[in-house]
Amino acid sequence: MHRGTLVNVIIVGGGIGGFTLALFLHRAGIGCRIYELAPEIRPLGVGINILPHASRELGELGLESALARVSVLTREAVFFNRFGQLIYREALGRYAGYDDPQYSIHRGELQKVLVAAAAERLGADRIFTGWKCVGVDQDASGATAQFQDAATGEALAPQSADIVVACDGLHSVVRKTLHPHEGPPLYSGVNMWRGVSIWPSILSGASMIRAGWLASGKMVIYPIRDNVDGHGNQLINWVAELETPQHTNRDWNRPGDINDFIGAFADWHFDWLDVPAFIREAQTILEFPMVDQDPLPWWSRGRVTLLGDAAHPMYPRGSNGAGQAILDARALADALVAHRDPVDALKAYETKRLPFTAEVVRMNRKNPPDAILREVFERTGDKPFRRIEDVISQEELVALSESYKRVAGFDKQSLQAGASIAPQKL
Numbered sequence: 001m002h003r004g005t006l007v008n009v010i011i012v013g014g015g016i017g018g019f020t021l022a023l024f025l026h027r028a029g030i031g032c033r034i035y036e037l038a039p040e041i042r043p044l045g046v047g048i049n050i051l052p053h054a055s056r057e058l059g060e061l062g063l064e065s066a067l068a069r070v071s072v073l074t075r076e077a078v079f080f081n082r083f084g085q086l087i088y089r090e091a092l093g094r095y096a097g098y099d100d101p102q103y104s105i106h107r108g109e110l111q112k113v114l115v116a117a118a119a120e121r122l123g124a125d126r127i128f129t130g131w132k133c134v135g136v137d138q139d140a141s142g143a144t145a146q147f148q149d150a151a152t153g154e155a156l157a158p159q160s161a162d163i164v165v166a167c168d169g170l171h172s173v174v175r176k177t178l179h180p181h182e183g184p185p186l187y188s189g190v191n192m193w194r195g196v197s198i199w200p201s202i203l204s205g206a207s208m209i210r211a212g213w214l215a216s217g218k219m220v221i222y223p224i225r226d227n228v229d230g231h232g233n234q235l236i237n238w239v240a241e242l243e244t245p246q247h248t249n250r251d252w253n254r255p256g257d258i259n260d261f262i263g264a265f266a267d268w269h270f271d272w273l274d275v276p277a278f279i280r281e282a283q284t285i286l287e288f289p290m291v292d293q294d295p296l297p298w299w300s301r302g303r304v305t306l307l308g309d310a311a312h313p314m315y316p317r318g319s320n321g322a323g324q325a326i327l328d329a330r331a332l333a334d335a336l337v338a339h340r341d342p343v344d345a346l347k348a349y350e351t352k353r354l355p356f357t358a359e360v361v362r363m364n365r366k367n368p369p370d371a372i373l374r375e376v377f378e379r380t381g382d383k384p385f386r387r388i389e390d391v392i393s394q395e396e397l398v399a400l401s402e403s404y405k406r407v408a409g410f411d412k413q414s415l416q417a418g419a420s421i422a423p424q425k426l
């Protein structure tokens with residue numbers, strides 16, 4: 001491996017992928033500047049999971065203790081039907097013998113950790129907020145991003161560097177520039193409502209719970225912060241998912257209406273949780289459609305490339321959106337170190353990551369981890385069971401869970417072999 005000749009990278013978008021890339025580039029001795037649309041970086045969003053393949057990368061950046069302070073180290077995954085009956089339980093992260101933890105964390109807290117590290121290591125003068133990218137250009141010697149003032153719409157000075165990396169998320173302007181004829185996002189038929197409730201700990205206090213099924217209503221519930229009120233209560237993230245033609249355009253900050261979905265969960269009173277009461281504790285509800293886009297044929301054109309959601313928007317079903325952006329960032333920094341020519345580096349990055357992430361996009365459509373719930377829903381005809389063994393064997397449950405881990409790159413074997421950022425087909 002030799003150090004590339006690059007001196008400068010423009011990162012468009014200061015989200016999870018953009019800041020992780022900045023930290024990996026800094027570690028590799030490559031200069032960069034980050035341009036973020038938002039006027040200030042605010043802790044937006046709700047819960048996110050960082051699985052061991054991605055937490056290992058963040059650990060390599062020296063962020064483990066900062067993350068552990070503001071997250072919950074997830075202990076187990078637990079699956080129930082809509083009658084509150086236990087289907088399957090498995091250990092997660094370090095509790096499952098991985099070298100690295102699984103974090104359940106507020107997206108805003110994750111971003112704060114990344115931003116603080118970037119400000120300290122790169123310098124706050126490398127982070128520009130209120131800069132809206134409106135296009136990119138390139139010639140043989142460099143790439144240029146065009147910007148407007150996000151508040152006034154006034155043109156700002158174009159910014160040039162050796163390469164431009166678009167980490168500008170779901171509505172990526174750069175993706176649209178590179179692929180102008182791509183169609184609109186594809187709606188899965190499932191709408192989601194998300195929120196956080198302050199509540200006493202549920203089950204182990206670090207359980208990732210999935211319950212029900214999309215046709216009649218599914219919940220995902222996991223804690224993201226301990227003792228938020230001095231009384232030992234946790235901040236607990238939840239997502240209600242329901243098959244419905246009703247949906248709006250994807251916008252992470254769109255408010256939702258509890259009356260649009262609470263009916264599906266009205267009789268979910270279990271001995272381990274009163275679900276309707278728990279949902280009603282949330283101060284704010286956000287609505288988001290489960291949409292994705294077909295994998296692109298390519299991400300890199302010359303000196304411009306895509307990363308994270310800009311490159312591969314996927315259903316937020318397997319806790320992989322943030323993780324795959326983090327793995328992209330690591331792979332891109334490695335490629336820039338390994339290749340003298342930046343154009344070659346961007347192609348090498350794409351060759352490594354595009355097939356892999358395309359498989360995750362497809363797997364999230366077909367068989368995400370909650371496929372376990374679908375199997376039980378279908379085999380029982382959505383009725384309570386007497387014994388789960390009569391419905392599905394433990395071996396089948398394990399196989400369903402493991403196959404997703406293999407495709408997404410966080411099965412133990414791949415991680416031990418250091419293969420989490422290379423493609424694996426089933």
Ligand SMILES: Cc1cc2nc3c(=O)[nH]c(=O)nc-3n(C[C@H](O)[C@H](O)[C@H](O)COP(=O)(O)OP(=O)(O)OC[C@H]3O[C@@H](n4cnc5c(N)ncnc54)[C@H](O)[C@@H]3O)c2cc1C
Nearest residue numbers: 013015016017037044045046133168169252308309321322
């Ligand atoms: C406000 C917000 C809330 C979110 N909440 C959740 C959540 O609760 N749960 C969850 O699983 N995922 C959430 N996500 C998405 C999640 O962060 C990503 O799926 C994942 O982390 C991949 O990261 P990314 O860097 O590719 O995209 P993002 O983290 O979405 O980052 C993209 C960044 O680019 C910026 N940007 C967009 N357009 C431009 C432009 N033209 N010029 C400059 N900058 C631009 C955005 O403001 C954003 O900061 C949220 C994203 C955002 C932006």
